[in-house]
Amino acid sequence: MISSEAALEDLRREIDRVDDSIHDLLIHRVGIVQRIAQVKREGGLRFRPGREARMLRRLIARHRGPFPKPVLARIWREMLGATVRMQGEFSIGVYAVNGEQGCWDLARNHFGAHAPIMLHASAGQIVSDVAGGKATAGVLPRPREDDPQPWWPLLLTGEGAMPRIVARLPFAGRIRGRAEDIDAVVIACQPPEDSGDDITLVAIDMADTVSRATLKSAMRRCDLEPLFFASRHDPNKAGRETTLTEVKGFVLQDDKRLQRLAGTPRGGIQKVQVVGGYAVPLAERMLAEG
Template identity: 40%
Template sequence: MPPASPSVDALRREIDEIDAAIHDLIMRRARVVERIAQSKAGAKVFIRPGREAGILRRLVARHQGSVPVAAIVRIWREMIAAMTLIQGPFAVAVYAPDDDRRLWDIARDHYGTVTPLAPANTAQAVLRALAEGSATVGVVPVPEEEETDPWWRFLISDDTKTPKIIGRLPFCSRPGQKEGGDALILGAVPLEATGQDHTLLGVELAQDMSRGRLKDMMEAVSLPVGWFRIFHLPGGGGSVHLIEVEDFVDGDDARLGALAEKLGDALVRVLPVGAYALPITLEARKA
């Protein structure tokens, strides 16, 4: 085989220089993360899913050239996950019963190769791992209709230690990507608006109420409703509802007060039990 032309050798040397520069910037980024960790010493919460979503959205929006944008997202997810570990212990409990690896693969894709993942046979076991401190966040399936013992009902609580829904996975999907089931991320993290969000409201009622009537009340106070999940409490003791609202709603939102007025004595409590940045679908031309 004839020797490579000098021009190709020169280009390869340029690639080596670029690789070194990229590596230098990664190490510099890690040093900045270390300084952030020092400034938050003792803090139990050091993840910001909303900020992570903003980083990925900006990268996708500015990306150009022949490198698939899906590869860019994967590189940054690996880097974000690795640098999260710099700030303190971080582990993920994943709903993965028996040989069902759908959510496991989604979680691994999001949290990278170095983050510790632990399987859990039930969504309730994920909640226990969060309560016991063996996991920082949990990954559970999006609730289905008519579940006999829904995990989400335990989120409808006034206890400030109760975890919240803080993300939806996969965050970046590609056209034609193999279906694996959507997932939600749980964690004891303050909810953060990103400008493109959905909120999960927990509504507990002292009596049963039709889905249509409750939806009408919510939309009358400008709470745009997505999907509903309902669990009837045993013994005819009322019902709890998990309702997706197509907007960001925090605990001080005036619309919650307006809804409470409409529900009157039927209402036991209404509170945000989670919010997540809307996932993005990568364009086919970039994927």
């Protein structure tokens, strides 16, 4: 009769064999990533938030057993962060002011424990660094309606290719600690990707006489479902304001719905500009056990 200790040793050796197999597959995966990096030297996106979102959704959907889904997602996020850095220089500017480092926690959780992060107390500095190539990406607080000094209008100024919002954090469940009640977005000088389930952010330059209800009705008539509004009055543009809104779906700048929205209602809307988009984060029910 096999003793319990001998049975345990057999199981431990089996775990070691599984670990070796996992490691071998990881080495093989890295080899594929290196081949991708060779192709990307001829052009291509630095990182792929949309593809990463599709990947995590697929893995979470196929997962079974008692291993926690948020931990599974964290393992893949570490791997994705590491392989992105293998494909070229990669650094992140992160917003942190008055000792609040919730965005730092979100960035570290998303891009990996060894991601090169630079902390800044100025959102403008982060936007400038990303626009100028000093940082590959920036992590900033998610725009909100009650922000007295919103940073998002910075994406509408400047010359050349300005950064765009390309991801929302957290994507795969909230982490405990300083970032437990914080939402952030990632900006980068690349267009957002269609992940199959997305939110698009649109900036609308309009007369300040256009009410929120009128704007909402105009958007719905153009088959655009608004989810969120935040407005900013520019003192240099008397009688006008810029409103940031989130709409359901992946919407490009040349979308005919945006073209219909421009010029309505009665010429009150002057300009409609896509400032980014992000994959809808995984719902808590998708990450629950079972």
